[in-house]
Amino acid sequence: MSKNNRQLFITKVEEVSGGVDLLLSSISLGKSLARDIEDSYGGEFKESSKLVGKTSDGLDMYRLTYLVRLPEYGVGDVVSFNGRIYKLTWLGKNGGKLLDLENYRETTIRKNDLKSMRVAATSKDLREATVISTAGNEIQILDPRNYSTVEIRIPENFEAGETVTVVIVDDIIYLML
Secondary structure, three states, rough: OOOOOOOEEEEEEEEEEOOEEEEEEEEEHHHHHHHHHHHHOEEEEEEEEEEEEEEEOEEEEEEEEEEOOOOOOOOOEEEOOOOOEEEEEEEOOOEEEEEOOOOOOOOEHHHHHOOEEEEEEHHHHHHEEEEEEEEEEEEEEEEOOOEEEEEEOHHHHOOOOOOOEEEEEEEEEEEEE
């Protein structure tokens, strides 16, 4: 935004407990950024104002604050929801999309239900597993923990290479797409 309008800029960045405070040159810039973050990451948006003094001509002067709380999960994380394991594939202001890692069906979730999701694994927990063989809708891989042979289901039309990306949740290996 600042590339198109020189009056829009960040005046100060300050780390505070629980996050980061950004002081901006424009009220509209602050609200726009807060809404964009909410829409992109499924966060929670709140707006408040505080009387901070009076102008030289006697008018009340307010400071506007926009709070955006980001969820603990993000797109690509493996989450537990209603007793099943999913990959979070999309987030928006009204909810998200989940990919069931057992049957590879996609489902939509409402924003209110996002709060009951729990992170089971993040991108740091992903592992590479060597593919031994492919047959029908299953492949045999080497378990990255102990190199034993394990069979896992794969979705239709999935073509495995020499390795596949997997995640281990509660001692169960899931293929990550």
